[in-house]
Amino acid sequence: MKNDDCRTVRSRNPGTKGAHWHAPATEVRLFPDILHSAFFILHQAAAPPEGSLLMIPAAEFPSAATNACKLCTPLGACLAFKGVEGAIPFLHGSQGCATYIRRYLISHFREPMDIAASNFSEQSAVFGGGANLKTGLANVVRQYQPRLVGLATTCLSETIGEDVPLHLREFAETAAGPVPPVVHVSTASYRGTHMDGFNDAVRALVEAFAGTDTIVRSDESLSPAAVFPGMVSPSDLRELKRLGASMGIPFTLLPDYSETLDGPTWSDYEKLPAGGTSVSEIRRLSSAQMAIEFGRILAGAETTAGVVLERRHQVPLHRLGLPIGLRETDRFLQILSRARKDECRADVHSSGRSRCAERPNTTLCILPSGAGGLELPSDLALERGRLIDSWVDGHKYVFGKRAVVFGEEDLAVGLTSLLAEIGIVPVLVASGGKSGRFAGTLRAAIPELDARTAIRESADFSTIAHEARQLRPDLLVGNSKGYGLARELGIPLIRCGFPVHDRIGGQRLLHLGYAGAQQLFDRIVNALLEDKQTRSPVGYSYL
């Protein structure tokens, strides 16, 4: 056996079994780059002004990505389309991309993930894929009878400059029978990350359908709020619906893959799993009482689903951070609470009777930093109270701990916000995304961040690892892709977001709302306690 290149694992827990079979966890070797370190120290010394759009040349080796901290655009689009009832995602390009994406999504969600493709051959790559697209659509319609086809391009069809709208018109004109609507989103991977694909697909759905409802509705019932949750877990989606119901405001989530990607075992095969937001619900979004779009990074984007609703249909838009942690959840619920009060005032006006006075089931919560009060249904207020109580119980275990956070930009902003509010120091926040707004947004949103926090956008795991080694973090917060680094550093990884493919239950991880904050907090504290326990020579069973 050769051990020439073998490195010892810097683990605090040597002699773990299987050490022989598992190679040292070093994903990337450290070749200290003097210049880079010097730059890094400089950067540490001088805190960037709050809210500045400080762009940091992150990549150590700028021409190659080593272990990307991002995925490609069509993956995000496919995921978004999975949240529409009866929809099947369809990739216009080679089958390989679809197969990889399917397998990647399955490893996280552990659910069927049928994604069709036009299966380009060499000929279609040279002469165009129009014929493939049309046959492909016909076949997929025949086999799946979908209510919607979510069509995303790949790098290949984008590069050869396919006229997809033309092909689609031709397809609709020549189709033998009725065909479902086809929503097209352009997703060239060399133009963004999976997050862009996701957001663009959501926007394409709204552009295609909102306001196209032909049925006149006479019911007076409260129109739902349009909620664009972003790329969150099925559990998160369910939590959002619960919060909406508790606040008395029905939500139309787009997308909603809470059932399609986290459903029960079947009694018979379901070609397309049940669940998802229906096309007619999307059509009716034009009359939503308001729109809420999560993601502080997304809030800086020019055209989004929310913006389309606002501009075209005058739906009031609230662009908020992902409701991760106490403060961001408070902000979200404040919007809902105000909306409810509006409704309540209208009540007072028309009936002369205030329902507010008859709301014994609400509690006024005092918000931090003099931000006023937040009226919540008592059960939610209790939940919030218990969260804070647990933070008090566990504060010493987390205070001053150093964390490295990585993942999609918006998720990273949310997670960092939670860490900061419980007293953890985010020493590095990194993302493979490159909105150009990452550092500015983080610093603007999270007052606790100071010179100790390095922020990297457009980062890969080689950069993250390189910096993390010098920062001596106590924990990593992010997806499974950080495991190698966690193992190398001998510190816990708090698995969040996507992908989680080295644990079961990625689809059930909860990040949002007070409940999500509670789960994250408990997991963080317990991971730190376990780490301490494992490393203790005494082995206390009472901490």
Next chain:
Amino acid sequence: MNSPAAASISILPDRRDSIARAGEAGNAVACDRGSLAGSVTQRACAFCGSRVVLYPIADALHLVHGPIGCAAYTWDIRGAQSSGPQLFRNSFSTDLQEMDVIYGGEKKLGRALRELIRRHQPKAAFVYSTCIVGLIGDDVSAVCRELSAEFSIPVIPVASEGFKGTKKDGYQAACDAAYRLVGTGDTRDISDRSINLLGDFNIAGESWIIRGYFERLGIQVVATLTGDGRVDDIRRCHGAKLNLVQCSGSMTSLAKRLERDHGIPFQRVSFFGIEDMSAALYGVATFFEDPLLREKTSELVREEIERLMPELREIRTALEGKKAAVYVGGAFKAFSLVRALRTIGMRTAIVGTQTGDRDDYDQLRAMCEPGTLIVDDSNPLELAKFCLEQDVDLFIGGVKERPIAYKLGIGFCDHNHERKEALAGYVGMLNFAREVYASVMSPVWNYTPRRALRLRTAPRENEE
């Protein structure tokens, strides 16, 4: 079993000739053609094939030239292990951006290679072309030649543009690339009793298991291609006296070239299952024409089988008569699985592959029991339909097939490159049997709706 869904799933007319039944007259299974547009094929692309084959070469740099996805989806997901360098487990990509696509990616490729070679000091570098690169027409070979000269290591282009075909075409491209190393190393200390293992990727340490058997028989294993592979071993593998080729699809072309250029004969083998593993060992013993070696081999085989049998027998009693569906990449694996399943008392009711050819399907038809469904390049809907119709108890496939099985309350065994369980060799047979047993016999199926329904409607045994 009546399943409305099974009845409602229609087979696309253009796919009907890719499905046949053993024991029934009919045309050959149509195969070896591009996947039908719009079908959710379980196949991957040429790039995937190349990546699978070359990936385990542990001390080489593997750079994926293209946009990020192709590299990101293949980062450290395979179970191939190395006893030394871990360089191969990284995912390197040129991460092409829009400007590169417009103006060409050659410069970026050159820079990326330079940075990475300096940083990692690999023994060789492989540069994989993805779809885009084929399209924008980068002269990857020229860049590789330049870098090769600059660093004095082989920098080898892999023509693996995804759209050029299926995994099979990617295997070919990988063999072409690997073959550029062959014949450049020193072969002096190679013994007369020496072999190469081709087409074994050391998933979960399988190459080590197989190597162990041969070493016990006094046979030198010069190189494994590519499990726990090293550039220097591959360079001198032409010094071996015999090649064993596993996984027929992936490395046969390399074996043929070694035969043509270096006069090394090859034997097709499989290391899965008792029968095939033993046949492989005996084949080598026969080749070296040494009665003593033959005796030693029988001894090894006997010893190993004796060690397994008590537990295997128990498992067999429990599994007797249960039915399995097999859907894997290559046909050779399918043959082995049909036999291995028989060893544990199970019948193969459905067998299919992504890349089998005509001969493969003919052989499957001949070896399977009458009524067995045989299918080429299937898709989730078809597989679900067949599973319902044949009412199987187990599915053997890859991650993409797993949810189909689980949703229907069917056990599952992963037999793909991603698995972390060694299934080759005698010990692998035991692992396989245990895994199948663990999945088929789990009590959880009783709670899944489809099974619960079946339990309710089925006449209860012991009831008189």
